[in-house]
Amino acid sequence: MTDTVSASSAAAPVSNASWRAYLHGLPGVDEAGLRARSADLATRSIKTTAKSRMIDLAIRMVDLTTLEGSDTAGKVRAMSAKAARPDPASPDVPSVGAVCVYPDLVGTAVSALAGTGVRVASVATAFPSGRAEREVKLADARTAVAAGADEVDMVIDRGAFLAGDYRAVYEEIAAVREVCAAASLKVILETGELATFDNVRRAAWLAMHAGADFIKTSTGKVSPAATLPTTLVMLEAVRDHAATAGRRVGVKPAGGIRTTKDAFRNLVLVNEVAGSAWLGPERFRLGASSLLNDLLMQRTRVATGHYPGPDYYTLD
Numbered sequence: 001m002t003d004t005v006s007a008s009s010a011a012a013p014v015s016n017a018s019w020r021a022y023l024h025g026l027p028g029v030d031e032a033g034l035r036a037r038s039a040d041l042a043t044r045s046i047k048t049t050a051k052s053r054m055i056d057l058a059i060r061m062v063d064l065t066t067l068e069g070s071d072t073a074g075k076v077r078a079m080s081a082k083a084a085r086p087d088p089a090s091p092d093v094p095s096v097g098a099v100c101v102y103p104d105l106v107g108t109a110v111s112a113l114a115g116t117g118v119r120v121a122s123v124a125t126a127f128p129s130g131r132a133e134r135e136v137k138l139a140d141a142r143t144a145v146a147a148g149a150d151e152v153d154m155v156i157d158r159g160a161f162l163a164g165d166y167r168a169v170y171e172e173i174a175a176v177r178e179v180c181a182a183a184s185l186k187v188i189l190e191t192g193e194l195a196t197f198d199n200v201r202r203a204a205w206l207a208m209h210a211g212a213d214f215i216k217t218s219t220g221k222v223s224p225a226a227t228l229p230t231t232l233v234m235l236e237a238v239r240d241h242a243a244t245a246g247r248r249v250g251v252k253p254a255g256g257i258r259t260t261k262d263a264f265r266n267l268v269l270v271n272e273v274a275g276s277a278w279l280g281p282e283r284f285r286l287g288a289s290s291l292l293n294d295l296l297m298q299r300t301r302v303a304t305g306h307y308p309g310p311d312y313y314t315l316d
């Protein structure tokens, strides 16, 4: 695809009118080409010799997630233990990248993961809807950071975005960026609500200009969530942003990623679209509540030639 963004786009507009002119001036997404390329890349196979390495890379990229109203401190402690040592019988299995929880459970995760190197991510800004007053959203992010979150996964105001109030969306992300201080900021676009791939591209650029460290597809609460064409559009955006603004923003597809095959398809996309600089947990994460067990099962299969029994791993 040739629809890259020009170097002059690196400076952020100021008024809503100039935001509109800028975002609507981005090259349109060729949807048929996008779908064809995603489908083509999804057919690429991974050589058997590379599979173990790819599985361990995918494990290191997992943001092991629980975002349920029924979450308890006990569940977060159990999930944190699994995040740090995914397979207690095989100490060579790497830890996951992070755990992802609601703000009130950040303290529990921070204590459980102390000294493990696993990061703690918290959703914020009235996740998943993003419907609250600005101050409430900022307080939500502040709570997470004060409790020790290393990463904040905020949702954008999709209502404002779809109404064309781009400046408000930008300002809100920038305000959360400030609250986050040293914590890494992931900006959830909730692409399943953005209606078009052009909007996904616009929201990606808006978030990157506002200071996102990562752009994330979805909350996991809206369908469709992390589809390959959507992730491809976002990978193009971070690639082009790096070329024009000199800053590498990460990408986190989240929602509906359940199998090793799904993970591999994402890794192929990263390598082919953004390049090897994104092939690590610093710049690519897989947000998932139930992917880890499949990665562990496939890892055992590659190492021993057979699958472990269905009860071998604790539930994700």
Ligand SMILES: O=C[C@H](O)COP(=O)(O)O
Pocket: 065, 067, 100, 218, 219, 220, 221, 254, 255, 256, 257, 287, 288, 289, 290, 291
């Ligand atoms: O951010 C991660 C998502 O909420 C997880 O979604 P999932 O339960 O479909 O894996």
